Amino acid sequence: xxxxxxTPSHQVTQMGQEVILRCVPISNHLYFYWYRQIxxxxxxxxxxFYNNEISEKSEIFDDQFSVERPDGxxxxxKIRSTKLEDSAMYFxxxxxxDMAFFGQGTRLTVV
Amino acid sequence: GEDVEQSLFLSVREGDSSxxxxxxxxxxxxxxxWYKQEPGAGLQLLTYIFSNMDMKQxxxxxxxxxKKDKHLSLRIADTQTGDSAIYFCAERAGAGSYQLTFGxxxxxxxxx
Numbered sequence: 001x002x003x004x005x006x007t008p009s010h011q012v013t014q015m016g017q018e019v020i021l022r023c024v025p026i027s028n029h030l031y032f033y034w035y036r037q038i039x040x041x042x043x044x045x046x047x048x049f050y051n052n053e054i055s056e057k058s059e060i061f062d063d064q065f066s067v068e069r070p071d072g073x074x075x076x077x078k079i080r081s082t083k084l085e086d087s088a089m090y091f092x093x094x095x096x097x098d099m100a101f102f103g104q105g106t107r108l109t110v111v
Numbered sequence: 112g113e114d115v116e117q118s119l120f121l122s123v124r125e126g127d128s129s130x131x132x133x134x135x136x137x138x139x140x141x142x143x144x145w146y147k148q149e150p151g152a153g154l155q156l157l158t159y160i161f162s163n164m165d166m167k168q169x170x171x172x173x174x175x176x177x178k179k180d181k182h183l184s185l186r187i188a189d190t191q192t193g194d195s196a197i198y199f200c201a202e203r204a205g206a207g208s209y210q211l212t213f214g215x216x217x218x219x220x221x222x223x
Contacts, residue, residue, distance in 0.1 A: 031209050043154070043199065043213040056210055091154060095209035098142055098161065100201075104153035 002026045004094045006103035013110055016081050021106045023075045023092030032075045033093040033100075034067065036060070043091065049075065082110045113137040117200050117214035124222050129187040131217045133200030136181060140202040143176060144211065145185045148197045157185070157198075187219075195221045 005024040013019050025032050034046040047057040049067050066078045079086055089105040114136045123129045135143070144159040160167045160174045160183070167174045173186040187194055197216040204210055 033209065033211075035211075042215050043201075043211075045210050045212070048208075048210060056208065093211075099156060099159060100144065100203070100209060100211060101156060102146070102154040107151075 002094070002096075002101050004092055004101050004103035006090075006092050006106050008106060009104065010107045011109070013082055013108070015084060015110055019079050019082055019108060021077045021079075021090050021092075021108070023077075023103055024073055025075055025092065025094035026096075026101060027073070029094045029096070031055075031095050032067075032069075033095065034077050035091045035093060035102075036088040037091065037105075038085075038088045046077070046090075079108075082108075084110050086110050113140075113202065113204065113212045115200055115202055115212050115214040117198075117217045119215065120218050120220070122220045122222060123190050125190060125192060127190055129185075129190045129194070129219055129221075131185045131187075131198050131200075131219065133183040133185075133214055134181055135183065135200070135202045135212075137202055137204060137212070138181065139205035140181075141205055142203040143174075143183050144199075144201040144203070145172075145174065146199040146201060146213075148199065148216070150196075154199065190219075190221050192221045192223055195219055 007022045032049045037043045047061045048055045064080045087110045091105045092103045145157045146154040171188045175184045199216045200214040201211040
């Protein structure tokens with residue numbers, strides 16, 4: 001299975017702090033997605049990114065979130081001022097024509 | 112909006128077959144997926160089916176799709192203890208989007 005790499009695997013942060021989650025998608029893929037999974041709940045779509053622009057976003061993806069592609073291979077999700085309810089697993093996904101591969105996730109714990 | 116529903120729990124004995132069911136609402140779904148998630152781990156793509164197919168078999172896994180009833184199932188033959196995990200059904204919207212809508216997941220427990 002093609003590999004999508006996420007770092008860090010686990011991050012603990014204080015409420016109000018900024019966090020940056022990183023993803024290296026499958027090379028040459030143009031679409032990238034972020035999802036989150038609050039403990040015990042559904043995996044929810046956050047945002048999709050195509051050709052250096054946001055192509056779709058959900059209601060969850062408010063002004064405290066941003067996505068960037070700082071260089072050719074990395075893809076980041078920034079949460080500006082974390083809240084307790086941002087604690088979740090965050091997954092990056094790299095789709096192909098017919099499949100969607102997910103990274104191992106970053107477990108974010110806001111205390 | 113789109114919705115995907117799954118039963119939350121399934122318990123089977125080792126060696127038996129497991130059948131995990133899923134229903135979805137989006138009639139324009141193009142692809143449907145099954146993912147496996149072990150405790151604390153990521154989402155592993157198990158298999159997928161294109162909406163113009165009604166069955167797909169891959170080793171111990173069989174996917175059945177009833178597009179008329181918007182019903183998807185995953186059958187695991189000869190279930191092993193290593194199959195214990197949460198299984199997510201997901202559907203992909205129509206052309207132009209790779210966004211997936213997930214069910215809540217079915218926790219499969221395999222009894223030795």
